[in-house]
Amino acid sequence: MPDPLPFDPIGEARRHWTDRWGPEPARPMTAVTNIMRVQQILLARLNELLRGHGLTFPRYEALMLLCFTRSGAMPLGKIGDRLQVHRTSVTNIIDKLEQDGLVRRVPHDRDRRATLAEITDAGRTLAEAATLELNAAAFALEGLAPADEEQLSALLESVRRTAGDFED
Amino acid sequence: MPDPLPFDPIGEARRHWTDRWGPEPARPMTAVTNIMRVQQILLARLNELLRGHGLTFPRYEALMLLCFTRSGAMPLGKIGDRLQVHRTSVTNIIDKLEQDGLVRRVPHDRDRRATLAEITDAGRTLAEAATLELNAAAFALEGLAPADEEQLSALLESVRRTAGDFED
């Protein structure tokens, strides 16, 4: 972690924006920049927490997704839909998980185009251990009261719904 | 943009989490996952908006940072501190901006180790045009009222301050 800056660079950007283009565009610019920076901080911390388990956050997400399915298996394409990552990224992620013996590829019963990723016992064990550690670390999220966390999720969910991320 | 899912995958993950580990760890997990997903959505949209100008979001950020300095120039290392990206990423970003004639490298007056990145007239012109487009698109942020945007920024700023991102 680098030394903290002696001032808030996003706050300074907001002042410049307001001076030049007014408060109206400065508001969403500030919110978006804050999201970018917080995501960067959280991702770095999560990967740090997961490193000891030999996982990255995308791989952890894939593992947990398989954990929560009935059969412990899911077609690769569906994994991509759920995690919102590109098909080729899913291939890459599953490759690594398979190399580590956490997942195995299984042919689909009815559709011979499709391949299922099925979590192994080792995968379940590792997912459980990693989750306990992330839960204990509050998923690297600090500085918010429980009600703040709820409010943050509610605001972000509104953005996702508007963006067409899901329906309902 | 892929078709929206018929349900909220983060909400479903939260239910699974609550069933298995209780509501306490499920809350930050939900907030963190929402941040990850919203960042992904916003970054994709911003890059889409900037593509017509030949920019990516990190390059745009660097260009705007230089715009707002007195002299229009800044050492590469300081750019990395401000944008919170690795030194080698700054080298890469400035390389591309320099290739496009938006920035030029200038030796530092007093410290011969240091190199300044100085914005060119073309860089200022492009930065202005790109900013007008991003401002008009509200920085790709939709689904929030002005007060919501302020609240979102306040919550995220709290996370950043707690993480030691800045002091004050």
Add this chain to the structure above:
DNA sequence: CCAGAATAGGAGGAAGTCCGACTATTTGCA
């Protein structure tokens, strides 16, 4: 003053992501 530590920038490599092209298979419509 000068040797060692610290700092600035860069080169090369590893990892992750997206895109386009490709093969194999399935679906749908005429």
Add this chain to the structure above:
DNA sequence: TGCAAATAGTCGGACTTCCTCCTATTCTGG
């Protein structure tokens, strides 16, 4: 029924980021 279109997964390439050195320069303490 049969053939074009859509779908599932993979491969190679381009891009971005970070990490580990490496060189040149500046700072610092004896």
